[in-house]
Amino acid sequence: MxxxxxxxxxxxxxxxxxxxxxxxxxxxxxxxxxxxxxxxxxxxxxxxxxxxxxxxxxxxxxxxxxxxxxxxxxxxxxxxxxxxxxEHWRPGAGQLRADDDTDPADADEIRESAEAAAAAFEGAWIEAKRYGFALHTRTSPDGIEPRAQAAIDELMRTAAPAWRRRDGKHVLEFAWRHxxxxxxxxxxxxxxxxxxxxxxxxxxxxxxxxxxxxxxxxxxxxxxxxxxxxxxxxxxxxxxxxxxxxxxxxxx
Ligand SMILES: [Mg+2]
CATH class of the missing domain: 3.40.50.1000 (HAD superfamily/HAD-like)
Structure with missing residues (x-):
């Protein structure tokens, strides 16, 4: 070291x-x-x-x-x-403007569908993110997380297959920026x-x-x-x- x-x-x-x-x-x-x-x-x-x-x-x-x-x-x-x-922030310059920051027309609708799907699972909730959303399952009882994630995966396969999927610790994120x-x-x-x-x-x-x-x-x-x-x-x-x-x- x-x-x-x-x-x-x-x-x-x-x-x-x-x-x-x-x-x-x-x-x-x-x-x-x-x-x-x-x-x-x-x-x-x-x-x-x-x-x-x-x-x-x-x-x-x-x-x-x-x-x-x-x-x-x-x-x-x-x-x-x-x-x-x-997104970037630099000393002296502040937040830099992104090249193309336009939200897809159906982004809100997709997020709302995810919220509706997550509501069926105890402890699961959807965090709205600048470029998509994240499913959180940190406080879900045992066995719930894989089912909640499968439901969101299923939704996104048809709703927005081009969004980038990212796995984390009790977090599953989807974003349209890659x-x-x-x-x-x-x-x-x-x-x-x-x-x-x-x-x-x-x-x-x-x-x-x-x-x-x-x-x-x-x-x-x-x-x-x-x-x-x-x-x-x-x-x-x-x-x-x-x-x-x-x-x-x-x-x-
Ligand atoms: Mg970290």
Missing amino acids: TDAVARVARAARLLVALDFDGVLSPLVTDPMAARATPEAKRAVAALMDAPGVTVAFVSGRALGDLRVIAEHDDASRVWLAGSHGA EGKDVAVAELRRVTQADAVVFAGDDVTDEDALRSLEEGDLGIRVGPGETAASLRVADPGELAAVLTRLASLRAS
């Missing part, structure tokens, strides 16, 4: 791109109640003060929601990629002209970014699960320790 972190710390320009939920914050039942832990906040602040480092949060959350849970304001120096990279975290990290790498990238994530969608990393980068998986990352940590607490060590290596 120490070797990999020390190596990446030597890059002239370093991009540290971090998923938010389950990485800087613990996973919680109410998605809007998620907040970074105090250790994670301190580690991110130390990285931002280190020379030649850009910090970015790369999340599946809609940009507006990500700004709320990340307690991100207009003075912040943290770059943001929301909706898996379909951007992934791999594209988000590539764009951040290009714009920041980073010589190396650190990416940390805890879920299936993060593997898009982890698989796209190059020689000299460092991928970190937080928690269990199959991964393309070269380094694994147990939880947000251990990740904060790695980020703090990275910041201190840069500062010295």
